[in-house]
Amino acid sequence: MSITISDTSIDEFHLQLGLLQTLDVGLIILDQTYHINLWNTFMENHSGLLHTQLYKKNLFERFPELSESWLKHKIDAVFLLNNRSFITWEQKPYFLKFKSYRPLTSDAPYMYQNVTLIPLSSPSGKIEHVGILIYDVTDAAMGRQALEAANIKLKLQSQTDQLTGLYNRGFWESCLQQEFDRFARTPLPSSLVMIDIDHFKKVNDTYGHPGGDEVLRQLATILTEVTRTTDRVGRYGGEEFGILLVGSDAYQAQSVITRLQQRVDSLTVNHYNHDIRFTLSMGLTEISHTFNSHEQWIHMADQALYQSKQNGRNQVTIINAEE
Numbered sequence: 001m002s003i004t005i006s007d008t009s010i011d012e013f014h015l016q017l018g019l020l021q022t023l024d025v026g027l028i029i030l031d032q033t034y035h036i037n038l039w040n041t042f043m044e045n046h047s048g049l050l051h052t053q054l055y056k057k058n059l060f061e062r063f064p065e066l067s068e069s070w071l072k073h074k075i076d077a078v079f080l081l082n083n084r085s086f087i088t089w090e091q092k093p094y095f096l097k098f099k100s101y102r103p104l105t106s107d108a109p110y111m112y113q114n115v116t117l118i119p120l121s122s123p124s125g126k127i128e129h130v131g132i133l134i135y136d137v138t139d140a141a142m143g144r145q146a147l148e149a150a151n152i153k154l155k156l157q158s159q160t161d162q163l164t165g166l167y168n169r170g171f172w173e174s175c176l177q178q179e180f181d182r183f184a185r186t187p188l189p190s191s192l193v194m195i196d197i198d199h200f201k202k203v204n205d206t207y208g209h210p211g212g213d214e215v216l217r218q219l220a221t222i223l224t225e226v227t228r229t230t231d232r233v234g235r236y237g238g239e240e241f242g243i244l245l246v247g248s249d250a251y252q253a254q255s256v257i258t259r260l261q262q263r264v265d266s267l268t269v270n271h272y273n274h275d276i277r278f279t280l281s282m283g284l285t286e287i288s289h290t291f292n293s294h295e296q297w298i299h300m301a302d303q304a305l306y307q308s309k310q311n312g313r314n315q316v317t318i319i320n321a322e323e
């Protein structure tokens with residue numbers, strides 16, 4: 001392999017070359033016209049291309065997949081400013097796409113790489129070459145990605161009711177509070193519907209707890225289907241649910257309630273050859289500036305729900321604040 005970077009003595013040259021070759025890091029040395037002066041063993045092993053095949057070849061002609069204008073800009077800045085430059089795997093997962101051979105992270109789709117561009121000065125002190133160091137950071141990248149995925153999963157779990165997949169009470173109430181705060185600034189109406197399954201204890205007593213659970217799950221699916229993705233559906237307690245209908249006044253909310261009643265009327269939950277049917281009692285309250293807190297809003301909708309129960313169940317009661 002011939003290298004014409006400097007007038008380094010032969011001994012020193014061989015020592016350095018040996019070091020460069022055994023390095024577990026990729027090294028490419030480019031001249032000012034982006035021609036390859038060195039392609040070390042790491043690069044040979046991972047690219048399948050030998051130094052002799054690439055020596056004095058233009059990097060961008062040999063690797064058209066490289067983003068030429070972006071990389072030239074980076075390399076030129078290193079020549080001009082005599083400063084190091086870095087590219088992390090978060091910015092670009094890899095410099096050149098190599099297979100990942102890491103046994104611990106065998107499911108990595110490719111080798112993640114961090115890259116450092118370093119100015120190389122000749123004995124005269126002029127910067128005539130740039131070194132591109134390529135580090136295999138697959139383990140770190142995969143570890144970080146797994147951690148981020150686990151954090152997202154944990155966050156979702158902390159917001160979700162396990163049985164139904166709806167928002168749990170804590171998160172749902174925080175959505176309601178946000179909506180309440182939003183209403184103080186922009187007067188777009190919203191409505192709150194509190195929903196309770198009638199005689200649910202009897203469902204459990206007759207069909208067992210798993211039968212009751214199946215009813216809760218199927219109702220949750222319907223609640224999600226009759227609402228918009230911008231609405232917020234939560235499990236408030238055992239067999240009580242809350243729907244925040246964002247941007248709907250009490251009148252518009254009634255059309256959602258009608259859709260919900262129709263779906264529940266026509267639903268038969270089949271559980272181990274038993275057909276389970278049920279009805280809902282509901283309370284509806286539109287948001288109001290007279291409420292001091294979102295809790296007051298829930299309280300009024302709960303009162304409306306209580307009246308539906310008192311009046312014989314399977315119905316909706318609307319109570320709005322007097323402005």
Ligand SMILES: Nc1nc2c(ncn2[C@@H]2O[C@H](COP(=O)(O)OP(=O)(O)OP(=O)(O)O)[C@@H](O)[C@H]2O)c(=O)[nH]1
Pocket residue numbers: 163196197198199200201202204208209210211212213216237238239309313
């Ligand atoms: N299967 C099941 N049952 C639950 C769950 N959470 C609460 N429950 C049951 O829900 C029932 C609620 O009973 P009650 O509060 O008396 O209400 P109800 O029987 O629906 O009567 P009304 O609301 O007055 O119509 C109780 O039997 C609880 O054990 C749950 O996660 N799964």
